[in-house]
Amino acid sequence: MTSFAYADDPAPVFEFKSTTTKLTAFVPSSLEPEKLILALQEQLGDGEHFLSNEQIAIDFSLLKSIPSALEIAALVNVLRQFQLKPIAAQGGSIDQQVAAQEAGLVVLQDSGITPAAAPIVETIAAPSAMIIDRPVRTGQQVYAKGGDLIVLALVSHGAEVIADGNIHVYAPLRGRALAGARGNTEARIFTTCMEAELVSIAGVYRSLDANLPDSIAGKPSQIFLDQDKLVIEALSQTN
Known part of the structure; x- marks a missing residue:
């Protein structure tokens, strides 16, 4: 100095x-x-x-x-x-x-x-989660900066929920969900009713315009990264 x-x-x-x-x-x-x-x-x-x-x-x-x-x-x-x-x-x-x-x-x-394609992820103490207890309407966006996002109501088509950490939706997820927004590849998305339009973990995107399999569509599900592959599976399949 x-x-x-x-x-x-x-x-x-x-x-x-x-x-x-x-x-x-x-x-x-x-x-x-x-x-x-x-x-x-x-x-x-x-x-x-x-x-x-x-x-x-x-x-x-x-x-x-x-x-x-x-x-x-x-x-x-x-x-x-x-x-x-x-x-x-x-x-x-x-x-x-x-x-x-x-x-x-x-x-x-x-x-x-x-x-941006390969962000550095630092291990830090997780702050409190943001909790949303009202529906996220079409055209609305909710962003939990630096932590997890917990939504206790419907995420409508055309709505967007974003978090630097995990996303939990205890209701139908019908819009877009982007977890690990600043590069956290360990982040996950959880929902009790999978009907999303688009999901993303750490910048790895997948559009869900096509019909989901019966084992996932409308079911409790999670989304996570397996190396560079985005995995969507029913929660009943987890151990």
Whole structure:
């Protein structure tokens, strides 16, 4: 740590300190605004979400083209529409990083970023769960930041429940449920009546538009990750 003070005032005016701050990375494979907007709406919706106001870095490792500074600025504007705050860039070629700098982003080393596709999960003491005792209606979103979410009423079609930990729905689950929202691969989803539209654990998604098997549809069920595979099974099958 380095500090600076005036000779007649021993109190430091400022200090330089090292940090271990990690950023979530956004890794686009396309810079077409229309495609990005549709994909972001599908995953994050139009309102507040689990990454709202999150500072992120744009990772160019999957982008084959060399974008202009204007294209990167357009990408930044798209991300800001979804309450994301791009402040840096990483990965990709030298030309891509130069374009990012011209667009006003800071280029970071790889060690300064936690990729969104493989987030680092820290073991911390679990905070109290959020308990919702009213129905979650169509178009509504409930997010339990930093812990579990317990819902004691119906989650309607078109509603969304999100938690950094586990999700328990002691009623029909008919909307979208996203557990382990910040990368907790040990998180699970439990419901007494499985009728969900979409489920996700730690960013691994599965749409349930197709008919579920009779052993799961409308039955008490759980969802969890087995390595990178999303598993949905009836609770009666567990030991």
